[in-house]
Amino acid sequence: MESDLEPVALTPQKQDSAWKHCLVYKYGDRLQMKCLYCRKMFKGGGITRVKEHLAGKKGQGTICDQVPGDVRLLLQQCIDGTVRRQRKRRHDSSEPLAIVALPPCEGETMVIQSDVDNGFISPGSMDVNVHNEGVSGSRTKQRTYRSKKSGFENGSASNINDLVGRDMDNLIPVAISSVKNIVHPSFRDREITVHMAVGRFLFGIGADFDAVNSANFQPMIDAIASGGFGVSAPTSDDLRGWILKNCVEETTKEIDECRAMWKRTGCSVLVEELNSDEGLKVLNFLVYCPEKVVFLKSVDASEILSSADRLFEIFREVVEEIGHANVVQVITKCDDHYGAAGKQLMHEYPSLYWVPCAAHCIDKILEEFGKLDWISDTIEQARAITRFIYNRSDVLNLMRKFTSGNDILQPGFSTSATDFATLCRIAELQFNLQAMVTSPEWNECSHSKEPSGLVMNVITDEAFWKTLTLVNHLTAPLLRLLRIVCSGKKPAMGYVYAAIYRAKEAIKTHLVNRDDYIIYWRIIDQWWEQQQHVPMHAAGFFLNPKFFYNANEEMRSEISAAVLDCIERLVPDMGIQEKIVKELNSYKNAAGVFGRNLAIRARDTMLPAEWWSTYGESCLNLSRFAIRILSQTCSTSVGCRRNQIPVEQIYQSKNSIEQKRLSDLAFVQYNMRLKQLDHESGDDTLDPLSSHRRMDLLKEWVSRDPACGEENGSSDWKLLESVKRTQLVPIIDETDDLGSGFDDTEIFKVEKEVRDEGYYTSTNTLEKVFT
16 A cells, blocks of 8 residues: 555645654545654554654554654653643633733824723723634624723823833733724834834944844744833843843754754764954854754864864864764865865764865856956956946836846855856846837936946847857856755755756857867866765765666766765665665666656655655665765855854953853854745845845945946935836746756766866865775
8 A cells, every 4th residue: 555655745834843753645535644763654643643652652552662762852842832731721711801902103092991891991982893812712702882082082191101000911902993083093104113113223233234134033023012012122131141041042952853853864064164354264063954954163263274183173073062973974175174184084983974065166167267268258248237237326227127126136155156147147137138228218318328338338239148148058057056056955965966967068068069168178177076086976866866767877887886985984884785785776677666656756856865765665774875865965055145143253252251152142143044044035036235245246246337426316325216026037946957868978077188287276185085
């Protein structure tokens, strides 16, 4: 029967903690669940039965004997908390509750039900709809009170003070539908008042405009509103005291909950290096697993980076803190001192890899492309256009009108990535820009007649667009590769090998002549050679069914050695190694469950690790090994849009107590920013000029040109119009079209002449590590 089960993806509505520890299948019109640990199948009883099974509640069916202890404890606490909440609700429902109106805006009144009953407010002039839910079941009682004019209606100060002085804890809000002879401000007026108050606060403390994009901002507004009239703000002592302490405890608990996932899927240690203007060097240590990325800690490395031995000691300390059996790889930059420390680490722990960051390798490739004269000239032509548009408010308004609110600037991972991403965006909006400069509005615009406006003539130059199109053909696949390795939504390990293949294939397709495309291949090979020594990339390709079954026999045989390398290193038990090698034949031949129609269709629709978890039970050892590899990233820059936390302030403090407090603050801040990445929709939904970080990346594209003066008001930001943005280019999955055909064996052969000409700057370091 299990072969007829169809996997079901979890929806965001599945909030119960137990959903993370089971697989859900559809059998006919019924849902069935399987425990991730003991593989017991539940044909009924819902998620509550699975939770009780994992929590070890006796008398509620069988108890899982393989669930990790921390998972069992978590679910026990969840069940106990649910019971307490149910008891509290039953207790509360038996007590009478007073009813109070929401705090009034200017010109409104506040009504307290007990005051009406006690004669404090005389019935006669007010119509009040009381929605009393939870007090008497699901019924809604509506009562109408009419009161004559009273001192309260007139806003008597004594009455107001009397209200404020009361105990507000037992008061329930009610809605006032209408009050005679009183003019109610509209909802929009109230909203403007709130927004102005928020603006004054943020401007006063010098906060970045992006502060309002925080996932915690709206919940804060809601919490303040629900607190009602008279709620006091926290003091600075509260913030640096009990509030910070509670946030540290919450964050620590969230990280502890991730440890069960680290054990099941393995994890990657990401080492991020930050350099301050004062010469301080800080290493941030993050832990990646498919469920989330968490910040572990930071270290002042100013006097450490020069010593590979001391760097190795820090790496070892972090690996031990996480649990060396859980760590699959440690990812850093590819500098020599990191390579030397990585070699020591691999010697100390034979079951993990040190890996250079793929995102930085790709960024170096793009940087080298940008240095080619013809590409550099094209970038400069495009920059002249954007500098002209983005320094003149009326021209910027016109451009956004013709592009349906879309900007032609596209911030990226780095300066080089930003250059080529912006060229791609300009090409996407080619016809919109051409319609703008040929429109009557442009001809009537005073800037079109200025000498500086001549730069806009490039938009109608076909030679410019032809060159721009060629640049995009060469670099767009590399930008896609960069987005894949930086993605926080899909583990990149199963896709990176196929993506670099497609990037080189695209260059060869568009240039055709070997003498032409080999120039760009050499640049790619110069930097990607670092990654050729990482067997997990090839193993990820091999174990991803989307690609493996589309590759020819020659390519499969070339990368099979990488799979064996990973088995020998990542699986310490030799008995399990032999079982995995035997089970590989079933996968290669698509035998058994691997050959069923469900499994075949799911190759293109499921994440590779999910596919193995669903269809790999007949080869359990191989399945666990595959999930461990396919659950990893390839870059230290996962979710690279995150704002950097000023962790250097920790080490500038000379007081040990304050330094610890600042360290805990950075711990909370960094993890909150990482959590927010799940809620962000992307930089292209934001004004590219609205953030200091984006401005740093875009400064060459928006810097003020000498011809733009303020005397005619051309740069007045107050003249900018708000235009609703319409998505013109569909959002696609970057991995969708990677999977068909891998027949060009030349692509992964490193050019011998490139080695002879000494292109590789860091290859020797990599060879020393991996040999």
